[in-house]
Amino acid sequence: SADLTQPPSVSVSPGQTASIACSGDILGNRFVFWYQQKPGQSPLLVIYQDTKRPSGIPERFSGSSSGNTATLTISGTQVMDEADYYCQAWDSSTAVFGGGTHLTVL
Amino acid sequence: QVQLLQSGAEMKEPGGSVKVSCKASGYTFASHDINWVRQASGQGLEWMGWMSPNSDNTVYAQKFQGRVTMTRNTSINTAYLELRRLTSEDTAVYYCARETNNWFDPWGQGTLVTV
Numbered sequence: 001s002a003d004l005t006q007p008p009s010v011s012v013s014p015g016q017t018a019s020i021a022c023s024g025d026i027l028g029n030r031f032v033f034w035y036q037q038k039p040g041q042s043p044l045l046v047i048y049q050d051t052k053r054p055s056g057i058p059e060r061f062s063g064s065s066s067g068n069t070a071t072l073t074i075s076g077t078q079v080m081d082e083a084d085y086y087c088q089a090w091d092s093s094t095a096v097f098g099g100g101t102h103l104t105v106l
Numbered sequence: 107q108v109q110l111l112q113s114g115a116e117m118k119e120p121g122g123s124v125k126v127s128c129k130a131s132g133y134t135f136a137s138h139d140i141n142w143v144r145q146a147s148g149q150g151l152e153w154m155g156w157m158s159p160n161s162d163n164t165v166y167a168q169k170f171q172g173r174v175t176m177t178r179n180t181s182i183n184t185a186y187l188e189l190r191r192l193t194s195e196d197t198a199v200y201y202c203a204r205e206t207n208n209w210f211d212p213w214g215q216g217t218l219v220t221v
Contacts, residue, residue: 033209042213086151093165095153
């Protein structure tokens with residue numbers, strides 16, 4: 001089965017840039033989607049189709065993709081951005097999630 | 107606004123079944139597939155499958171095939187997830203999510219199922 005690999009945790013200081021990578025063989029020709037999940041809340045879409053930001057998502061969130069790796073970047077990270085982040089892609093008709101990355105902002 | 111409202115928490119015995127509902131509002135129910143994703147406590151997101159509200163099309167993750175059924179009632183804009191032969195490993199929060207061009211947005215508030 002297809003796998004998406006994320007680092008379990010990333011730490012960043014407020015105001016700095018956080019980067020979360022997502023890698024997998026299926027990413028070469030498929031879009032990646034990113035979700036933010038805060039404790040006790042449902043996941044929230046923050047990036048779709050590799051690089052696009054939904055309405056209402058701050059401009060500090062951006063996405064990129066190259067080869068088999070996609071990256072979520074948060075510029076000028078704020079304390080409120082501390083959360084779990086999941087990448088997601090499709091393998092044929094099956095959705096696949098990365099294992100998630102906990103972003104700590106301190 | 108677009109919203110998915112799920113049914114309340116459930117507590118089930120091992121070997122039993124659970125049926126979770128997901129009521130859609132704010133959009134045309136038939137126009138978007140509904141996906142189901144679960145999350146055990148402290149764990150990541152696990153995709154279970156999707157169903158098309160305007161047809162009998164369903165795709166289930168291989169892990170759940172044979173004991174999961176996703177259905178819908180278009181007259182009340184509601185999707186359902188039924189999971190059978192429950193074990194303690196099925197204890198999790200179950201989410202429905204609307205799919206648009208392969209992404210999930212929005213998600214329901216989640217339903218805790220305890221086995």
